[in-house]
Amino acid sequence: MTLDALVSLADLTLGVFPDFSWLSSLVETATGWVGLAIIFVYSFLIAFALPGVSEIVLAAPLDLGLSRGARLALIILVSGAGKSAGSVFAFHIGRETKESGYFERFLARLPVDVMGWSERKAVEIAQNWGFAGLAAALCVPGFPDTLSIYAFAVLEDDYLKFAAATFVGSCGRLIVTLVGIEAIAAVI
Template structure:
C-alpha cells in the first residue's frame, strides 16, 4: 500500500498539490491548506512553509491572513500527527514502515532516530515543538522520529501544533528581517 502511495506522489501529484496550495484563494483555500498540512505530517516530503504563499484574500490584511493560515496549517498538521503517531506506534510493532525507510537511498531511520530521539529524551514535547519550528526541515521526519518514544496523542498533537505555528512564524520573521529565503528554497515569499 505504501509503495502505491509513494508511486502516485512521485508521478507529479506532489507538484500539483504544491501548486494547489500556492494558488488557493478564499475560504476554500483554507481547506486546501488544512489537507496539505495534514498530509505533510503523515507522508508528504514537501515544505510546510509553502502555505504562506496562498493568496487567500480573506479581507483580513496581511497579518490577519497569516494568522488564519498558521492556525489552519497548525491544526491540519496536529491532526496529521495523531495519525502519524498511530502509524508510528503500529510500525514499532510490525516494522514495515521502518524496513521500507531503511531500504531507502538514505538511512533516514538511523539518522533521524539518533538525533531526534536524543532531543525527545532530553526535551520531550518541547523538543518536538522546537524540531518542528526549524524552517525547511522535513516535518514528516521529525514527527515519525518522535513517535518512537511517544504515546500521548493530545500532547503530541499540541506539540506539533506549536511547532508548526512556530515554523511559520520563524519563516515570516526571517523574511521580514531580509534573510534571502529564496536562496534557501523558499520561493513562496517573493
C-alpha cells in the same frame, strides 16, 4: 527571500515528485474560505506523506476581506491544525508500525545500524527535551517535518501532548519563516 522565492523553493522540492506538483499549485492559488480547507489538507498531507516545503502556505493569496496580519494568523492557525492532525495520523502509523515489528526487522537487515543510530538520537532528544524538543525541531524552516514526527511517534505514546507539540512547532515554523522573510525584505 520573498514569498515568490519560497514558492520557487516549494516547486523545486515538489518537482522531484511530479505527481504532487499540482498540490503546490493549488496552494499557491488558494483563495477564499475554500482556500483555508486546501491549506488544512495540504498541511495534513505534508505532515506524514508529502515531500515539500510546508511554508508554501504563507504564499496562498486568500482573499477573505481581512487585514494582512489577520490573514497570515488565520493561515498559520489552520496550517498548524492541519499539520497537527496529520502528525497524529503519522503518530498512529508509527505506533502501529512499532508494534508490528516489521519496520525494525527491515532496518535490522541493513548493513548500517540505522535503527540504533536514529533511536539513540531520538531517545536523546526526547529524554533531554521531551515534547518541547519536538516542537523546537518543527520550528526549523525547510527541515523535513516527517523525520521528527516519525522519530517521536516511535518513542512517545501521548497523543494529546504529541498533537500540542506539533501544533506549536508548526505554527512556530511559519512565524520564524515570516520573521525571516520580513527581515530579508527590510534589508533588500
